[in-house]
Amino acid sequence: MDKLLVHGGTPIHGAITISGSKNASLPILAATLLTEDDCVIRKVPDVSDANYMVQILTGLGADVERFSGTVRVNAEKISDTAPYDIVRRMRASVCMMGPLLARKHRCVVALPGGCVIGDRPIDLHIRGLEALGAKHEVEGGNVILSAPDGLKGATIDLCGDNGPTVLGTDNVMMAATLAEGTTTITSAACEPEVVDLADFLNAMGAKVRGAGTPVITIEGVKKLHGCVHAVIPDRIEAGTFMVAAALAGEGVTLRRVREGHLVSITSALRKAGHQVHFNDNGDACTIHRGDTPMPAEIVTEPYPGYPTDMQAQMTALFATTPGTSVVVDTIFPQRFMHCAELKRMGADIHVADGKAMITGVEKLSAAPVMASDLRASAALVLAALTAEGTTEINRLYHIDRGYEHIDEKLEALGANVERVREG
Ligand SMILES: CC(=O)N[C@H]1[C@@H](OP(=O)(O)OP(=O)(O)OC[C@H]2O[C@@H](n3ccc(=O)[nH]c3=O)[C@H](O)[C@@H]2O)O[C@H](CO)[C@@H](O)[C@@H]1O
Ligand SMILES: C=C(OP(=O)(O)O)C(=O)O
Secondary structure: OOEEEEEOOOOEEEEEEOOEOHHHHHHHHHHHHHOOOEEEEEOOOOOHHHHHHHHHHHHOOOEEEEEOOEEEEEOOOOOOEOOHHHHOOOHHHHHHHHHHHHHHOEEEEEOOOOOOOOOOOOHHHHHHHHHOOOEEEEEOOEEEEEOOOOOEOOEEEOEEOOEEOHHHHHHHHHHHHOOEOEEEEEOOOOOHHHHHHHHHHHHOOOEEEOEOEOOEEEEOOOOOOOOEEEOOEOHHHHHHHHHHHHHHEEEEEEEOOOHHHOHHHHHHHHHOOOEEEEOOOOOEEEEEOOOOOOOOEEEEOOOOOEOHHHHHHHHHHHOOOOOEEEEEEOOOOOOOHHHHHHHHOOOEEEEEOOEEEEEOOOOOEOOEEEOOOHHHHHHHHHHHHHOEOEEEEEOOHHHHOOOOOHHHHHHHOOOEEEEEOOO
16 A cells, blocks of 8 residues: 655745546546447546446456557447456446446346545436436445346436536437436536536537536437547646645646536635646646745535535645634535544534634644545645644555646656555
């Protein structure tokens, strides 16, 4: 198990390029199962979740080639049963259900894994696929879905207790592309990753309208064809480096970003007293640490609200921001595992009822800490950048799930970090 040593106190500066989005590439890779033709996807990040997704496609019988950031998939001959041991390791593998069901009218897919950030049911996915005519049962850890007569368009509301579901919207949208008739999803997730998937599906010949709004309409077609697509930049990776720059930066520029995807993160950083400047094209931004950082309140919400995937990183920033800041997670109210580890570094945080109250201390001090999930690990790396001494972050595999070569990118910005390879 690799670990990361972060020698705190070295300011970061310079420029890096943001990778393709993990959360957009994973469902897009799954969508390649909808056609017998070749699909070529560019800007797939070199992260372990994308590697697992490729392994699932291969395990299903698809022919997959990967060179640098480009993946070519041919899913002409595939089975309906996804490899159990890989599927259960990641959340996005649940996205195999929609395409497999649409293509094969049956699928066997293990209950998914993913970050341990609270309860992560798949009832809305099942409800959506059942509305299209499928039946489901759970057996031996697998969900078995079948629709022997094919799928039929329907109107489906995908709102759960905590709002819309991102991957649930993806799953139903993919299944509906090959269903008979028209499907309308109401309370659809509006995240940019859903829009990127819809763009990919439309490039395959699907008829999807309204992605990025709460109502998506999909007119089913008989067949989809191959296409070439470049994945959008990763707004969460960008946001993470924006926070790094606010914490320890002396002017950091991020290339290949989309200003429109970063509005809530930019606004939160500005409220906290930091400077964010986009170029005229909105595809690069420069962040400067403010002279007088201020406490702030952030509340996570579905897009375009502040993303839950960015709350741990902001908590790390608030840990040394004078005054008391508040972070509320309405989407995953139990997603505060990073707080216990930040406290080991001397942070003053009180967590209760889906809310963290963070009173900034002057300095954090290095400690051996444990990464518990992807964004929690990112928060620990950020906190370590300005902590006194050398922080040892164990279980680095969590961060490798979703950040492409984070150690190399931080080194390129001048941070003093070392990956220790073990085992
Ligand atoms: C691979 C990927 O893209 N993962 C992202 C995706 O996860 P994912 O799509 O799994 O998250 P959802 O949008 O589905 O979850 C939102 C909320 O709905 C609940 N829910 C979800 C499905 C369901 O069937 N029933 C139900 O109750 C969840 O527990 C949660 O409270 O969106 C999350 C919310 O932005 C992000 O944190 C994840 O990084
Ligand atoms: C929670 C995340 O990922 P996943 O849904 O794949 O667990 C994330 O990207 O922050």
